[in-house]
Amino acid sequence: MRPALYWIRRDLRLADNPALHAAARAGRPVIPVYIHAPAEAGDWAPGSASNWWLHHSLQALADALAARGLPLIVREGESLATIVELIAETGAEAVHWNRLYEPARIEHDTRVKQRLKAEGIDAHSHNAALLHEPWTIQTGTGGDYKAFTPFWRACRRQAEPAPPLSVPTDLAAPDGARDLAGAVVPPAGITAPLDALDLLPRVDWAEGLRRTWQPGEQGAQDRLGGFMETALADYREGREQPAVAGTSRLSPHLHHGEISPRQIWQAVQTQLARHGAEGDRLDSAEMFLSEIGWREFAQHVLYHHPEFPDAPLNPRFADFPWQEDPGDQLLGAWQRGETGIPLVDAGMRELYTTGWMHNRVRMVVGSFLVKNLRLPWQAGEAWFWETLVDADLASNSLGWQWVAGSGADAAPYFRVFNPIRQGERFDADGAYIAQWLPALAGLPAKHRQAPWQAPASVLGDAGVTLGVHYPHPLVDLKESRQAALAAFEQIKKGA
Ligand SMILES: Cc1cc2nc3c(=O)[nH]c(=O)nc-3n(C[C@H](O)[C@H](O)[C@H](O)COP(=O)(O)OP(=O)(O)OC[C@H]3O[C@@H](n4cnc5c(N)ncnc54)[C@H](O)[C@@H]3O)c2cc1C
Structure with a gap:
């Protein structure tokens, strides 16, 4: 029986996998192939944290396939050309893959399907996501x-x-599959040469990710x-x-x-x-x-x-008067978790350390960036894209446009989260602050959300000097809220 290619993208599992199932129909030999082609994601190639995840997830998939006697073929290059090449090399009769829904992927995959079909190849896409x-x-x-x-x-x-x-029980490999270096690989026990894809950071910042995730x-x-x-x-x-x-x-x-x-x-x-x-x-x-x-x-x-990741869904917001930020000073303080607002800083440090942030805190740090600092939501979206292990074009755009008030079913712009109140409500014992901002852990819980309001003696007892152990607030929450509402008034008509 001639083999089928199973083209892998973001469907890194064996169970409930319609493309794998269809490729392996009736015991047909399967060639699982991952083609590394980040440029095919258009302007939104995966960021560093996603790449770290991808490396380890591909390794886990390669191990799971090897345990079933299948090598994972890993190649780099343009997907269509590589698929055509693989078909020529292996005599595959069909190609199966699971669909992705980002605009650049849809456009690309449509072309792939058309070309393969034009060449008489049995090409099928499936819904796995x-x-x-x-x-x-x-x-x-x-x-x-x-x-x-x-x-x-x-x-x-x-x-x-x-x-x-x-998981298909009768997964079988054909003879003669080739690895990344083009060498013929035996049908089982192969570790894909993933290092060549350069997905891991050169300077190792991923210790917190390794501790948090599998x-x-x-x-x-x-x-x-x-x-x-x-x-x-x-x-x-x-x-x-x-x-x-x-x-x-x-x-x-x-x-x-x-x-x-x-x-x-x-x-x-x-x-x-x-x-x-x-x-x-x-x-x-x-x-x-x-x-x-x-x-x-x-x-x-x-x-x-399709323009949702870049442009406000509500076009009024295209003219929003964002704040000038020479040298990215405000943005940098937000990214580093040095705004002096504990719930915001704790969230940003959780993000940087683990590649993930709690949803409530995502809303708070987002509101702070877009409203109190009045920086464009796209700047926050880009930082999340780089640092989140779950960075997802659709969910990230939705989240940021929700925060900014410009999206689908979004929070109204005039709803400005007060990070102190949010902290008092959802982190009443200050445990989240203590976890991510150890400098503030010695403060009594009721002062952890707003240390600049704590009496000097309380700060002294906890060994906290603002400006030394923890920053002064970057902005006054009340004034910056007023400034945000005033800016909103300028675009309000029809917003
Ligand atoms: C500014 C901002 C940016 C965000 N960026 C992303 C992102 O890049 N990727 C991402 O997956 N989520 C994003 N979210 C949504 C949400 O914060 C995360 O999905 C959630 O925190 C993931 O944690 P969980 O798996 O424990 O969620 P759970 O509460 O356990 O929810 C289960 C699943 O539902 C989905 N989900 C939950 N909330 C949302 C939501 N609001 N929007 C879309 N899907 C949701 C996720 O897939 C999640 O894993 C963002 C939210 C905001 C406010």
Whole structure:
């Protein structure tokens, strides 16, 4: 039987993988190939933290394939040319891949499919990443949704997601597959030469990432299992507290396709069936599923508005009077977590150390950047893109345009988060501040959110000198809020 190519991108798993399943149909030999072609992501090639993740996730996939007797072929170069080359080398009769939904990918993949079909090759793409592909959910008049609640209601009216696919049991490799260096590789036991892709940082800043994450399908399943057992039932409450492991932390695994939303959906249903679908447990489960819904909504918005990552959805905001920031002084202080506003700094340090930040804190640091510092949301979006292990074009754009008030179903611009109040509410015992800003850990909890308001004796007892151990606030929260509202007045008509 002639083999099929399984072209891998952000679907780094074996289970519930429609492209792999179709390639391996009826015991046909499969050639799994990862083609490194970051330029095909257009202006949004993965950032450093994503690359770190990708390296380790590819390694985990290579190991899982090797355990089943399949080598992972890793190549660099233009995808279409490489696929054509591989077909010539291996005599493959078909190519299968799972779809991506970013505008540059859609354009690229359409060309690939057309070319392969024109050459008489059996080319198929599949959905592995979403419960509902963006074009399948439409308003009554056939349009796209601009608000989450009706979008999610429309999703819920669709049939329940199909059960996830299992790992094909009869995976078989053909003879003669070649590795990155072009050498023929034996059918099993191969470690792909990933170092050649240069995905890892040259100066090692990834210690915190290594301590926090286990990239790969097994890591994703372990996270899912742990979350189901310990946090799903209390998600409604737990999800708001950044110091508590109350959310799933599945976002980088979902982004890299190490787990599918169908698998998550099924795990939630199993949990409800086992422990009872009622009361707080049901509310928490529904709320968690609706977060998976926000991910789908982000893809829906991006699909219908390809300019979404760069331009405000509400065009009024194109003229927003942002603040001048010579030498990126304000931006730099925000990036380094040196604004003197503890909740903002704690979040930025959590991000830099672990590649992830709690959602509540993402909203707070975003609001601070866009409103108190009045810097463009695109600057925050770019920094998140570089530093998040879950950096996702659709969700990141949605998050930043939500914060900026310019997006789909966004927070109104005049809602300026007060980081002190947010900290008092969601980090009442100051545990999050103490974790990420050890310099402030000696302060009593009630002074950790605003140390500049603490009496000198309290600061002295805690060994904190502002300006030495921890910065003075970069801006006055009240004045900067007023300035933001005044700036908003300038563009308000029609905003
Ligand atoms: C400014 C800003 C930028 C963001 N950038 C990203 C990003 O680049 N990538 C990303 O995955 N999320 C992003 N988010 C959304 C959200 O913060 C993360 O998805 C969430 O914190 C991930 O943690 P979790 O897996 O524990 O989430 P959980 O609470 O356990 O939620 C489960 C899953 O639902 C999805 N989800 C949850 N909230 C959202 C949301 N608001 N929008 C879209 N999907 C959501 C994620 O896939 C998440 O893994 C951003 C939010 C903001 C405010």
